[in-house]
Amino acid sequence: MERVPERVLISGGGPVGLICAYALAKENIPVIVFDENSELQEDPRAATTHPATLELLADLDLVGKVIEQGLICPIFRFWDRPTGNLVAEFDHELLRDDTDYPYVVQCEQFKLTRILVDLMRSMTAADIRFSHRVTSVSQEDQSVSIEVDSPNGIKQFQGRYLIGSDGGRSTVRTEAKIPFEGFTWAERFLVLSTPFDFEAQRGMCHRNYISDPEEWCNCFKVAGDGPPGLWRTVYPEAADVPEADLLTDEYIQNKLQNFFPSRDKYDIVHRNLYTVHQRVAATFRKGRVMIAGDAAHVNNSIGGMGLNGGIQDAVNLAEKLIKVWKSGASDSLLDKYNDERRTFAIEFVQAQTIQNKNRLEAKDPKKRKKFLDDLQSIAADSKKARQFMLKSSMIEAMRRI
Ligand SMILES: Cc1cc2nc3c(=O)[nH]c(=O)nc-3n(C[C@H](O)[C@H](O)[C@H](O)COP(=O)(O)OP(=O)(O)OC[C@H]3O[C@@H](n4cnc5c(N)ncnc54)[C@H](O)[C@@H]3O)c2cc1C
Incomplete structure (x- = not known):
């Protein structure tokens, strides 16, 4: 029988796939990352990195x-x-006694x-291949x-495990016939970046949530x-207006x-x-086949939890794979990855981000x-404020796993 190459295949070289690859390669577990793009993208999406994630990045010497x-x-x-x-x-x-990182770091995902x-x-164990699109998956x-669509044509690769970190439209998830359960909001989010200094000119701090029953905004x-840095503003946009109209200079x-x-x-960047x-x-x-990051869960960006959750998946999965690979742990340990991270995604990230959105856009007076009264009274009481921030910083939910 032909020998199976001792390596982990990773579909998707976004932040989640690359964290997973890095954590495995650091332990000399061979990985190949395939990404369909020809190079890394300068993607203005995630920036907010919460304390719970900074702790994990510290363990990987990345913080x-x-x-x-x-x-x-x-x-x-x-x-x-x-x-x-x-x-x-x-x-x-207020979280100084709870974490070494009593702050978020705004660092763009690119x-x-x-x-x-x-x-x-x-790292000799890491092999990253751009312009390689994963098109099909099979398991023995x-x-x-x-199967990978590469600049040299269609190629086959084999490995011990496959991680699908290929984003919300994950080919790996689709090929593995895993349903993606939930819903899509009617509105879309418009993100505009500008060097305009909202701190000096408008008294904003570096993270602002502006509630309004008609049209809310986030400003970071x-x-x-x-x-001088860049400011990102985020707005909800009606579903029925064509994208091109929403992106004109005038609009x-x-x-x-x-x-x-x-x-x-x-000035719009x-x-x-x-x-x-x-x-x-x-x-x-x-x-x-395991899936992680946006391939496994997606949510609205209010509160900045999508990539944080994805990085937490990547670290959790890598830790378990390392135990299976190097210490002979049973591969049923990988079921724990599903149990822990899927529960986290449903019970914490989905619930919290839906609540965050409801709070910003509530229409009923x-x-x-x-x-608003609740927020005010929580902020005025340091014990309640600490509890609130243990949630918003993802510390409480991470400690519960
Ligand atoms: C406006 C906005 C703001 C956000 N802000 C935050 C924030 O502040 N904090 C936060 O935690 N999260 C935030 N998020 C969410 C965050 O951007 C995502 O959760 C994050 O990008 C997920 O990373 P990922 O690596 O799982 O997927 P992606 O970043 O989507 O990367 C997937 C990669 O897979 C590759 N790929 C796809 N298909 C294939 C294939 N078939 N073969 C090979 N490669 C493939 C793609 O080229 C891509 O490089 C925000 C999202 C948005 C939209």
Whole structure:
């Protein structure tokens, strides 16, 4: 019988696939990462990295580099748009006894992927192949095989395990016939990035949630290519307006002027429109195939939990695979990956992000008042504020696993 190559195959070289590859290669477990793009993408999506994830990045010796390229942000604020009032301010300093990282780091996900690819260049166990699209998956008793569309034509690869970290439209999940259960929101999220200084000009801190029954907004600072940095603003957009209309200069300038009136035109660096889902895969493991990150779960971006959850998946899965590979642990340990991370995705990330969205957009005046009053009273009481932040920083749910 032909020998199965001793390696782990990874479909998708986004942040989740690369973290998983790095954690395995660091332990000399051979990995091949396949990504359909010809190079890393400068994708203006995730930036907020929560304390619970920073702790995991520290265990992998990555946290210093992430902090170096990001912004340390201890504070976040909730605003009421109709009155312009500050409703609540939360300071992670209250978590000083709970974590070595009492702050979030705003580090764009493309920086994390660059850090990982650079580190893996010198690792003999890591092989990263761009312009390689995984197109099909099959499993045997002792191995898993994939077909890959590469610059040199269709190729077959075999390995011991396959990790599908190929994003929300995951080919691996589809090929493994794993249902992606949940729903898609009617509205899309428009993300606009500008160097306009919302701190100096509008009194914003680096993470702001602006509640409004008509049209909410989030406003964050990211480091960009260095000082003065970039600000990202996020808005809900109706489902029935064509994408092209929402991305015109005129529409975008009006949108920003409507929220943040200014004498000058805004300089726009990125404009992106995203469809927003709440979905979790029916299982994160099927035989020798595991899925992680957006391939396994997607959620709205309010609270910044999607990639955090994905990094946590990658670390959890890598730890278990290392035990199976190197210490002869039974591969039923991989079922625990499914149990732990799927429960986390459903009971914590889905529930929390849906609640975050409801809080920002509540239309019923009574409900809205209650949300805002509750936030105000939580922020005013340091014990309650600590409990609130243990949740928002993902520490409480991670400690529960
Ligand atoms: C506006 C916005 C803001 C966000 N902000 C935050 C935030 O602040 N904090 C947070 O935690 N999360 C945030 N998220 C979510 C975050 O961006 C995602 O959870 C994250 O990108 C998931 O990473 P991933 O590696 O699983 O998937 P992806 O980043 O989608 O990477 C998947 C990779 O797989 C590759 N691929 C796909 N199909 C194939 C194939 N068949 N073969 C080979 N390669 C393939 C793709 O090229 C890609 O490189 C945000 C999302 C949005 C839309």
